[in-house]
Amino acid sequence: MTEPQASPVLPPAQVPGRCPVLWVEDDPVLSDWVAQSLQDDGWRVLVAHDRSQALQLLEHGVPKGQACVALLDMGLPPLPSRPDEGLLLLSQLVARWPVLHAIVLTGQHEKTVGQQAVHAGAFDFLTKPVTAAVLRQALERAAWFSLRQQELWAQGRLHLSVSAQLSEGVREASDQVAEQLIRHVLGSNGFNVAAAARALGLEREQLYYHMKKFGIQRQASPDTDPGTGA
Structure with a gap:
């Protein structure tokens, strides 16, 4: 019996934002x-x-x-x-x-x-x-x-360590991947939200939504007055 051959690759996508x-x-x-x-x-x-x-x-x-x-x-x-x-x-x-x-x-x-x-x-x-x-x-x-992540890989900046706890559930594990990517990009851009949003291909409002969802906040500078946030 001959080994079955792989099915042919269908035509490339024409829709932006799609991948194989x-x-x-x-x-x-x-x-x-x-x-x-x-x-x-x-x-x-x-x-x-x-x-x-x-x-x-x-x-x-x-x-x-x-x-x-x-x-x-x-x-x-x-x-x-x-x-x-x-x-x-x-x-x-x-x-x-x-x-x-x-x-x-x-x-x-x-x-x-x-x-x-x-x-x-x-x-x-x-x-x-x-x-x-x-x-x-x-x-x-x-x-x-x-x-x-392809964009970060091309820039030599992709280095994620995913440590999701299985006891928290599969959906939560997927969210941890998203959270670590967003934290990584924010950190790589000095927590500049506008720059990070561009790197992620998001509107700033969308990035703010994800930051709020994951509880991501910029660390206060040692010189910042905690009472004023200045």
Whole structure:
């Protein structure tokens, strides 16, 4: 029996703010349907049906420091009823592509597999079945952070150490990635909000929103009068 060939890469996206999406799913019907839907939304989609195909596609199609989102089903051959192969692929992807953001799809013991996925480096996870609206929102969010990290990587300024506590939940773990990126960019820009907003591709009002959400405040100077804030 000949080894199945990787599906062809679909045409590049024409929508600004989008990055390649690696879509790994062993069900050919579901795989084709989701790939076509994402392509219609303007994403460049790389379709693979197993771990070796996924790695091959990225090796040939996505440079190390390029933004990318991986959308991964955990149940992959040769043991599609277990998450082992999907978790192994996830760990290999985040090790080789430092700005890649992975979204895991799972219906197998959701909480346990989700925690394992975050421990292996997943940015987010979605429980199957997932609606198109939820999937689009997750992709947009992951792509935004991946693109910002690509910019920092190009400037030689990307150095994040993510230490999310799994006991706090998967969504909170994703928020910690966002918080550390924002703190890193603010610190790199001397806490100049306008400069940091430009580096992150945000409006200042949006950055202020995230700062408030994460409780990020500028440290007062030793010479500042605490009573006046001057």
